[in-house]
Amino acid sequence: MSGIHVSTTINGDPVEFVCQPGETLLDVLRDRLRLTGSKDGCGTGDCGACSVTVDGRLVCSCLVLGAEAEGREVTTIEGLADGENLHPLQSKFIEHAALQCGICTPGFLVAAKALLDRNSNPTEEEIRFALAGNLCRCTGYDKIVRAVSAAATEVRKQEGRKQRRSF
Amino acid sequence: MAHDTSFTNQEFKVIGTRPPRPDGVDKVTGRAAYGADTFAPGQLVGLILRSPHAHAQIRKIDTSRAEKLKGVKAVITSDDLPDLTNGDRAMLDILENCMARGRALYDGHAVAAVAAIDAETARKALKLIKVDYKRLPHVTDVDEAVKPDAPIVQPYVRTAGVQPPPTKASNISQISEFGHGDVEAGFAQADFIVEESYKTEQTHQGYIEPHACLASVGPDGQGELWVTTQGHFTFRNQCAALLGMDVAKLKVTASEIGGGFGGKTHVWMEPVALALSRKANRPVKVVMSRDEVFRATGPTSSTSVDVKIGAKKNGRITAATATLRYQTGAFPGIWGMLGAMTAYACYDLKNVKTVGYNVLVNRPKVAAYRAPSAPMAAFAVESTIDLLAAKVGMEPVDFRIKNAAKKGTKASYGPTYGPIGIGPTLEAVKNHPHMRARLGKNQGRGMACGFWFNFGGQTCTDLNIGVDGTVNLTVGTVDVGGSRASLSLIAAEELGIPYERIKCNVADTSSLGHNDTTEGSRGTFSSGMATIFAARDAIEVLRERAAQTWEIDVKDVKWEGGRAVPKGVRHSNLGTLTLEELAAASPNTGGPIAGHNEVVADGAGVSFASHICDVEVDPETGATKVLRYTVVQDAGKAIHPDYVEGQLQGGAAQGIGWALNEEYIYGKDGRLQNPGFLDYRIPVCSDLPFIDTEILEIPNPNHPYGVRGVGETSIVPPLAAVGNAVSNAANVRLTHVPMSPPRILKAIKNRRSNATTG
Numbered sequence A: 001m002s003g004i005h006v007s008t009t010i011n012g013d014p015v016e017f018v019c020q021p022g023e024t025l026l027d028v029l030r031d032r033l034r035l036t037g038s039k040d041g042c043g044t045g046d047c048g049a050c051s052v053t054v055d056g057r058l059v060c061s062c063l064v065l066g067a068e069a070e071g072r073e074v075t076t077i078e079g080l081a082d083g084e085n086l087h088p089l090q091s092k093f094i095e096h097a098a099l100q101c102g103i104c105t106p107g108f109l110v111a112a113k114a115l116l117d118r119n120s121n122p123t124e125e126e127i128r129f130a131l132a133g134n135l136c137r138c139t140g141y142d143k144i145v146r147a148v149s150a151a152a153t154e155v156r157k158q159e160g161r162k163q164r165r166s167f
Numbered sequence B: 001m002a003h004d005t006s007f008t009n010q011e012f013k014v015i016g017t018r019p020p021r022p023d024g025v026d027k028v029t030g031r032a033a034y035g036a037d038t039f040a041p042g043q044l045v046g047l048i049l050r051s052p053h054a055h056a057q058i059r060k061i062d063t064s065r066a067e068k069l070k071g072v073k074a075v076i077t078s079d080d081l082p083d084l085t086n087g088d089r090a091m092l093d094i095l096e097n098c099m100a101r102g103r104a105l106y107d108g109h110a111v112a113a114v115a116a117i118d119a120e121t122a123r124k125a126l127k128l129i130k131v132d133y134k135r136l137p138h139v140t141d142v143d144e145a146v147k148p149d150a151p152i153v154q155p156y157v158r159t160a161g162v163q164p165p166p167t168k169a170s171n172i173s174q175i176s177e178f179g180h181g182d183v184e185a186g187f188a189q190a191d192f193i194v195e196e197s198y199k200t201e202q203t204h205q206g207y208i209e210p211h212a213c214l215a216s217v218g219p220d221g222q223g224e225l226w227v228t229t230q231g232h233f234t235f236r237n238q239c240a241a242l243l244g245m246d247v248a249k250l251k252v253t254a255s256e257i258g259g260g261f262g263g264k265t266h267v268w269m270e271p272v273a274l275a276l277s278r279k280a281n282r283p284v285k286v287v288m289s290r291d292e293v294f295r296a297t298g299p300t301s302s303t304s305v306d307v308k309i310g311a312k313k314n315g316r317i318t319a320a321t322a323t324l325r326y327q328t329g330a331f332p333g334i335w336g337m338l339g340a341m342t343a344y345a346c347y348d349l350k351n352v353k354t355v356g357y358n359v360l361v362n363r364p365k366v367a368a369y370r371a372p373s374a375p376m377a378a379f380a381v382e383s384t385i386d387l388l389a390a391k392v393g394m395e396p397v398d399f400r401i402k403n404a405a406k407k408g409t410k411a412s413y414g415p416t417y418g419p420i421g422i423g424p425t426l427e428a429v430k431n432h433p434h435m436r437a438r439l440g441k442n443q444g445r446g447m448a449c450g451f452w453f454n455f456g457g458q459t460c461t462d463l464n465i466g467v468d469g470t471v472n473l474t475v476g477t478v479d480v481g482g483s484r485a486s487l488s489l490i491a492a493e494e495l496g497i498p499y500e501r502i503k504c505n506v507a508d509t510s511s512l513g514h515n516d517t518t519e520g521s522r523g524t525f526s527s528g529m530a531t532i533f534a535a536r537d538a539i540e541v542l543r544e545r546a547a548q549t550w551e552i553d554v555k556d557v558k559w560e561g562g563r564a565v566p567k568g569v570r571h572s573n574l575g576t577l578t579l580e581e582l583a584a585a586s587p588n589t590g591g592p593i594a595g596h597n598e599v600v601a602d603g604a605g606v607s608f609a610s611h612i613c614d615v616e617v618d619p620e621t622g623a624t625k626v627l628r629y630t631v632v633q634d635a636g637k638a639i640h641p642d643y644v645e646g647q648l649q650g651g652a653a654q655g656i657g658w659a660l661n662e663e664y665i666y667g668k669d670g671r672l673q674n675p676g677f678l679d680y681r682i683p684v685c686s687d688l689p690f691i692d693t694e695i696l697e698i699p700n701p702n703h704p705y706g707v708r709g710v711g712e713t714s715i716v717p718p719l720a721a722v723g724n725a726v727s728n729a730a731n732v733r734l735t736h737v738p739m740s741p742p743r744i745l746k747a748i749k750n751r752r753s754n755a756t757t758g
């Protein structure tokens, strides 16, 4: 079988790879590019551990083909922090002990980022429904919901500061 | 509240604070390496072929076509895993579960494995392996399996625990009895007696990370295994024994672990990965699919339990019995025995008797699942307790308080309790505002108690002080949920230095002595104990170095606030020596400074919890919504309260899923019909409310800080707490878990038709 050549952008960097037609984006990220932050919890779109965004849209990378990344912008957990500076979601997850084993954490963070990008002031219910595609078996979700809510407050504060600066 | 805190009045500096965990940044940035996240040069992909039949004789396996496929480097069957167990049947069972030997015992049982250059080739190779099966009659239901004419799962098994020893094979591998007093006499004194039978279905631990490992064995007989496990030392010992390797030559490294809950205390495909690597002479990575995880690893028992409890008008229980049948999958297990031991552990009973049956069926080998066996027994007992309280005319909480075990109670499973927390958790429940909150239409409240033994076990810990005064704490217990943070807190407390100066690592099996598996809630308890002693050992050395520097007797040096301080006025001109100063001088005062401890940490301290649950049941659909949930549990001493709360919340959520949704569904053909997260539905974020926690601290007298294990008890009460709430909301007793919408609807319908005919 001959591979497909793909040119794409991952976490802002130009990336090229060759993959088989049946290979998922998750397989490419993990096994070819060694970006193992995206996790494989089911491979069937049911756990959200593999969450990434493609052109800003939240997807399960286990349900996207590697070849579909051609010409698109993919963001993974590895691209969430701004250099040394953690995203507020990341620091609030640590501060609120929103992870135990942490295997679900990358998926939750990517999904929560997608939520905050469209709604920086979500209610508890909005958070719970936005994250309903991500399974966590350790925490009972309590501290995750609190961390996302606290991160939303932080993001709004930062945005407020940015806006004030630009005036 | 009147807790017995007499043995300790310690003032802690950092214990009980909530600093960020040391592995936090790695885990929120995707850097942490789990079982499937590591790579070796030249690694192959290993895949396992599994039986599609519940029970079948394997007449022949033809691997020749697979072997010829380009890119296939090894194909193995049980022929490549010869029996080296020397008559140790328990070890042979482990080996047989890893790879079928002549008979496939359940849907999903491994029969062959391949290693190939990539996943695509490995998948093709699996398809080329031809297995000639002869299907055999099977049994998957626990009540069917105990019938005399049931198909026999393991012909070698004779029922243990009966006299005279039977000569015929049976699916009942063991019967065990616990209790004391005279239950017949007790029932004769009772004014009210309730008898009821219950069923619970099989559930899976449901860790989000599938089993994964990277195995590498060289022709020199040395090997390495990187694996997601709760106990890398146990994995090493078992893999080495099963493969005929030297224990010291197999280095096992525990990866970060993506959840285990007991399911990662057993080897499943690790010996297979090592055997593949040995045959291919290349590193082999094996990662299970979710389907494989469900079909072939670690579910808990499905059960069938009969309970009978009698009480006097004044609310005192006079006698209690239970018969508990637990299936253990296709291999003997101890699960029915544990159910029988835990069933009445919360109560102070004069006359009590429980009988546990371990029952073989054609399902995957049952593994530990968080406080294994206790939730099902608690479901049956705590549901019956509610029924009996209603008959007596008492509030469920008052009835429980009246009969609760206390210090000095002889437990139904044998020992006499020291200071315990069941009474205080019940009082806390009674006084909790949750109990007074108003309920609306179709809503109900339930409560229930739970117990777990906890476990200590073998532990070995190193503490090394660096030249700059920072400290490496090296432990051998896998961190399943934040124990590195708790252990660093303990080391900081003992040494008197800031938490940030401690770095806790989990050592591989070549770098530290044996540590038992992280199970039985032992991580923080036993490694915590060893950390305390290792730190005190290091403090001895620090004091000696200070004494040497000052040229005074070591008896005249004390350790205080992270520094050596000379005692007495005659030394008052000496000043003090900090840990940093002593560490910096160490090359010239006798070399590196370290502390070490090996211990069999006994006395893990039993743990109790009481939960309150509010639900709303939709009478049209049978759907249940959990409205509010409160956990009250005794932690002995909470080292890092965030992670204690996390354990309480996580266990409650798993219990809620078990109570309402989760179940293995087997078809008539004995095949598992829902091996995926779509059809085996665990609770998601929108299914649950915030889970309130209240941590009580009734110190464990066997631990220097009073710590008890906290990881498991929280899954024990929820089945019954939810069951009692649903029964109150729907006005009909639910006796079958999970209480899925169809089961609830059926119960409501039966109640209505009984009401019209009656």
Ligand code: FES
Residues within 6 Å of the ligand: A039, A040, A041, A042, A043, A044, A045, A046, A047, A048, A049, A050, A051, A060, A061, A062, A063
């Ligand atoms: S791995 Fe993609 S949703 Fe589970």
Ligand code: FES
Residues within 6 Å of the ligand: A098, A099, A100, A101, A102, A103, A104, A105, A135, A136, A137, A138, A139, B208, B258, B259
């Ligand atoms: S923290 Fe373990 S699955 Fe979420």
